[in-house]
Amino acid sequence: MxxxxxxxxxxxxxxxxxxxxxxxxxxxxxxxxxxxxxxxxxxxxxxxxxxxxxxxxxxxxxxxxxxxxxxxxxxxxxxxxxxxxxxxxxxxxxxxxxxxxxxxxxxxxxxxxxxxxxxxxxxxxxxxxxxxxxxxxxxxxxxxxxxxxxxxxxxxxxxxxxxxxxxxxxxxxxxxxxxxxxxxxxxxxxxxxxxxxxxxxxxxxxxxxxxxxxxxxxxxxxxxxxxxxxxxIPEEDSVSLADFCKEEGEVEIGVINLPHISNFTDFDPLGYEIGVELNYLEADAKLDNYDAIILPGTKNTIFDLNYLHTSGLARKIIAQANAGKTVIGICGGYQMLGKKLVDPDLVEGRISQMIGLGLLDIETTFNREKVTHQVIGRVSSDLGFFKSLKNQIVTGYEIHMGDTKLGDNTQPLFRIESRSKEKVDILDGTYNPNLSVWGTYLHGIFDNDNFRRSFVNSLRREKGLTEDCYSSRSSLEExxxxxxxxxxxxxxxxxxxxxxxxxxxxx
CATH class of the missing domain: 3.40.50.300 (P-loop containing nucleotide triphosphate hydrolases)
Incomplete structure (x- = not known):
């Protein structure tokens, strides 16, 4: 014992x-x-x-x-x-x-x-x-x-x-x-x-x-x-968001603070980057000054999508995307960026169908089976900032209860090669035609140093800033x-x- x-x-x-x-x-x-x-x-x-x-x-x-x-x-x-x-x-x-x-x-x-x-x-x-x-x-x-x-x-x-x-x-x-x-x-x-x-x-x-x-x-x-x-070191729950350091930075990233926000630690590595200001945004937030808006994971996608519509945040996010600003969805946030979400078994609540933000050509159907895997994949896109990452390995994990189908002319971001140590060949994520909007099911995507640096430096280039002043976050071991x-x-x-x-x- x-x-x-x-x-x-x-x-x-x-x-x-x-x-x-x-x-x-x-x-x-x-x-x-x-x-x-x-x-x-x-x-x-x-x-x-x-x-x-x-x-x-x-x-x-x-x-x-x-x-x-x-x-x-x-x-x-x-x-x-x-x-x-x-x-x-x-x-x-x-x-x-x-x-x-x-x-x-x-x-x-x-x-x-x-x-x-x-x-x-x-x-x-x-x-x-x-x-x-x-x-x-x-x-x-x-x-x-x-x-x-x-x-x-x-x-x-x-x-x-x-x-x-x-x-x-x-x-x-x-x-x-x-x-x-x-x-x-x-x-x-x-x-x-x-x-x-x-x-x-x-x-x-x-x-x-x-x-x-x-x-x-x-x-x-x-x-x-x-x-x-x-x-x-990542905090346990969203009560700590109020204490998150809002250090001023040349690049400003806003994460929508959804009512059922989950896995917000996905974005800690961005907040730890030198020169990046990371804020969690409420319904009354002005989005105009942010270089990127992120829709995070959620435990209740339908409820939180309805919150975006009723609070006016949906309209603001769509306006930013139409203006060419970067909008990203992770897991539930990725689902919300699509055209439609269907919940035939009412897994998410009492609403069987809801219109998404329409920023990505995808549709999601919820089911009762939960997908939970550690994954290894590769960047499959060769456009935009993804071009320098083409075929590079990324790691992360999936936690979701929906299947997302890409539109006929939509290309994936990643090709998953391993799930829970078993070989697979699964496509994940996608982007809009001008690459300003993209999403993925992969939690922990910003823990990948090369991916995170390439993303942040793409935002810096858009602002005419140099790329070399950024350093990786201190390692967890330290x-x-x-x-x-x-x-x-x-x-x-x-x-x-x-x-x-x-x-x-x-x-």
Missing amino acids: ANSIMLQGTSSNVGKSILATALCRIFSQDGYQVAPFKSWNMALNSYVTADGGEVGQAQAIQADAAGIEISVDMQPFLIKPKGDGQSQVIVRGRPLGDFGVDRKNPEYIEWAMEIIDDSLQRLSSEYELIVLEGAGSPAEINIKDKDIANMKVAKLNQTPVLLVADIDRGGALAAVVGTLKLLETEERALVKGVILNKFRGDFELLKSGVEILEEKIGKPVLGVIPYLKDIR SYDKLAEIIRDNLDMDKIYQIIEEGEIKG
Whole structure:
């Protein structure tokens, strides 16, 4: 049985995921075979495993930081909200179906915990150390009996828990005290220490508060983590979009912030490029000044396409495209750029058919079978900025529930040669006659350095700018190491290891 430690929070967005990423990196650096684990996660940023399973992006990042391949056992339950109280439930990487918020009856909880336990036991037999992450707060009294992300999971193997609080938002010390008071005696005993995260300012001013907190709760504060800056690691969910750095740049790219936006991490590499300003745009945004407009992925294409029409954004996007501005669609955004979307089985909602933006000669039909693959392909177009990329390899992943057919005179952008490590020959993506509008199903397309640089430099050429001032974003490996260094410097790792090995801090 592997050793384990778990991060739980006083609320959502306290920084559990980034701290779990840091611990995965630290333990890996220290020579451990370490794996992440999050039993249940609600998120629209997802990733595809090597065998085609769908998991949360955050756990894929944590596995990457640990130097291992992500597997579905590292996140047995992924919940993807669709709207109207419905969510798609994904179990061990495969869609189970769409269910309402009242799904969690006692039989469901028992069944889910068996699956969670089974996945955790399998990981424990393969790795030396497991870094578990909770979701939200373990002390939500109205849903505590249905919570399969926090204390129920910790109690499976009596995993020691570190409670994380976001001190930047205020009220963190009170939140720690209140959370512990609301836990049951056995649960409270599992909490071995506290981490205060996102601290800005002089520690001397906080020191007395830490001392009072430790006295009140009878547990140590194991670290005060500074507010992290310039750590280029993808965030877990769209709550972080409000914090996205809007650094001024010579090239401006706008991403439409759809109501059900998913996999917005597709665009982080663009935002990290020197000289690029990346903004997420609401319905009242003026699009005229942007050099490129991107329609991102979405968990509900029909709903979000209707939002574009009713909000007036559709009209604005079409006007930009007609003026020759670059408009791009990724996955659901690609589908929206077409002439028509058909949903005969009402997979997306209650509307069976909707007119698209009409910017690409494609039509999409939704079906119940979900396509999830890691893919390898080649650039097939030899026009525009794609010309310099002709036949170059690109990698990415597919997550969609629609089949898109190209018009008779429409050419593809990519030729997919491998799906989930199996050889295929599939066409993907397309563009309009003057190359100002293009789309693809490939998530992660901008992670390909040559592709991203060629795209950004094409925008620079249109503005009469030179191409050579751009550099690639810092590698994830460098970011992981920088993150690990900061957390080591501000977290008592000796006590962390003692907790892991002995369950308590001695002496």
